[in-house]
Amino acid sequence: MYGALTVTDFDNFGKELKDEDPEKLAEFEAKIARGEKIEPMDWMPYMYRKQLIRMIEQHAHSEIIGALPEGTWITRAPGFRRKLALMAKVQDESGHCQLLYSAAETLGKSREDMINDLISGKSKYSNVFNYPAVTWADTAVIAWLIDAGAIVNQTINAKGSYGPYCRALERICYEESFHLKYGHDSVVHLATGTPTQRKMVQEAFNRWWKPIMHFHGPPDKASQHTEVLVRWKVKMATNDEMRNIFLDTYVPKIKELGLVIPDEKLHKNVDGIWEFSDPDWNEFYEVINGNGPCNAERLAVRRMAEENGRWVREALGVYSGAYVAPLS
Amino acid sequence: MKLDSLDPRISRSDLPAESEYVPKAGLDQWETFEVFHQTSRGGQHVHVGSVHAPNAELAIVFAKEQYARRMKCVNLWVVRTSAISATSYDDSDMFEPATDKSYREAFGYKNKHIIQKFIADQNSQNLQNSQNSATTVNSGG
Numbered sequence: 001m002y003g004a005l006t007v008t009d010f011d012n013f014g015k016e017l018k019d020e021d022p023e024k025l026a027e028f029e030a031k032i033a034r035g036e037k038i039e040p041m042d043w044m045p046y047m048y049r050k051q052l053i054r055m056i057e058q059h060a061h062s063e064i065i066g067a068l069p070e071g072t073w074i075t076r077a078p079g080f081r082r083k084l085a086l087m088a089k090v091q092d093e094s095g096h097c098q099l100l101y102s103a104a105e106t107l108g109k110s111r112e113d114m115i116n117d118l119i120s121g122k123s124k125y126s127n128v129f130n131y132p133a134v135t136w137a138d139t140a141v142i143a144w145l146i147d148a149g150a151i152v153n154q155t156i157n158a159k160g161s162y163g164p165y166c167r168a169l170e171r172i173c174y175e176e177s178f179h180l181k182y183g184h185d186s187v188v189h190l191a192t193g194t195p196t197q198r199k200m201v202q203e204a205f206n207r208w209w210k211p212i213m214h215f216h217g218p219p220d221k222a223s224q225h226t227e228v229l230v231r232w233k234v235k236m237a238t239n240d241e242m243r244n245i246f247l248d249t250y251v252p253k254i255k256e257l258g259l260v261i262p263d264e265k266l267h268k269n270v271d272g273i274w275e276f277s278d279p280d281w282n283e284f285y286e287v288i289n290g291n292g293p294c295n296a297e298r299l300a301v302r303r304m305a306e307e308n309g310r311w312v313r314e315a316l317g318v319y320s321g322a323y324v325a326p327l328s
Numbered sequence: 329m330k331l332d333s334l335d336p337r338i339s340r341s342d343l344p345a346e347s348e349y350v351p352k353a354g355l356d357q358w359e360t361f362e363v364f365h366q367t368s369r370g371g372q373h374v375h376v377g378s379v380h381a382p383n384a385e386l387a388i389v390f391a392k393e394q395y396a397r398r399m400k401c402v403n404l405w406v407v408r409t410s411a412i413s414a415t416s417y418d419d420s421d422m423f424e425p426a427t428d429k430s431y432r433e434a435f436g437y438k439n440k441h442i443i444q445k446f447i448a449d450q451n452s453q454n455l456q457n458s459q460n461s462a463t464t465v466n467s468g469g
């Protein structure tokens with residue numbers, strides 16, 4: 001589950017680009033223009049590598065951290081079938097993290113460094129996972145609509161230019177189709193249930209509407225650098241375009257269940273563009289910078305997992321060898 | 329300050345909100361193995377990705393969890409990434425044939441037109457022969 005680039009560092013972008021060998025750069029861009037994928041051993045501009053590491057790493061962190069809000073309710077899932085399904089989903093998210101770390105590793109950043117940067121707070125992850133799953137219904141809303149947003153993002157990015165990332169995303173999208181169905185089923189169950197269940201899911205939906213609107217990130221600033229990232233097929237659609245696709249597909253599905261969207265301004269223009277109230281981008285930046293309701297808990301849990309697993313790794317790791325980044 | 333979580337497992341763990349974390353050193357996550365799966369007997373093994381593991385035995389365990397959790401699989405291979413030698417994409421022109429290598433391809437042997445011409449010649453020859461022999465019979469009568 002992942003939205004868009006949460007932070008884009010454009011410092012030195014132009015300078016770095018000027019330093020590239022023009023012949024190699026032209027060849028690289030021609031390859032992408034022909035629709036060919038870039039593979040790890042190919043020449044690539046420094047900024048292409050840097051942006052992709054950042055993007056894939058943030059995506060990987062979002063998968064592993066994203067398992068935590070939903071995981072909150074595993075112990076108290078309503079019935080064994082829901083419990084098994086939620087455990088399977090959480091396992092999938094951890095698996096997606098593994099796939100994405102491997103893809104990022106092909107670009108030259110080690111898994112150890114990525115985990116260290118997550119736990120120290122240097123690397124970011126999707127903002128929405130810093131919000132709590134207050135009730136069981138929150139997990140249903142997350143599984144349906146956050147995953148739906150992620151599928152929009154990932155299906156588009158799977159057509160990008162970097163081979164290992166595309167391959168990981170294809171596998172992830174395949175698995176997430178189960179998440180979407182499972183999440184929708186859980187919401188349908190509550191929304192068509194007793195008045196208490198309906199109230200519960202509406203309240204969860206109200207809590208999650210803002211993070212859902214934040215999910216694809218703030219509107220992109222038009223800049224030369226964004227154009228370059230689009231040309232390199234690192235950025236496949238603007239954040240607003242992805243949000244629009246999401247709203248187009250899911251607003252009708254939300255409404256058919258009788259759920260009320262807590263934004264009176266939300267409507268579709270004649271030109272097909274959705275209008276909505278400002279989802280409070282200040283809050284978005286506050287939460288990214290560590291001040292959300294669950295930032296401290298998410299990182300503390302990750303730290304605990306790493307520390308509690310240390311003795312296991314040490315026990316297994318009687319090892320003499322050298323690290324080689326994965327080939328593909 | 330202790331963390332007060334909605335998740336009872338986290339509250340029970342009595343986690344401090346802040347603590348010293350010892351950064352991982354290199355190889356904390358071991359080396360990588362490339363994973364190949366076979367979806368049915370008789371099929372090829374196909375590369376699906378990699379796993380980090382301390383040895384081949386555990387690499388198989390992790391590969392099963394990671395790559396055979398859902399899609400059909402009847403057999404898995406794991407190979408140390410460091411054991412693989414690969415060509416470079418920069419040298420991919422080495423796969424272009426240097427000269428006409430059609431003699432080593434099935435498409436290099438197109439002869440249907442020769443057979444068709446042969447059959448046509450045979451037919452016209454036979455026709456010619458039968459007309460000739462008919463003439464001979466007539467004139468002989």
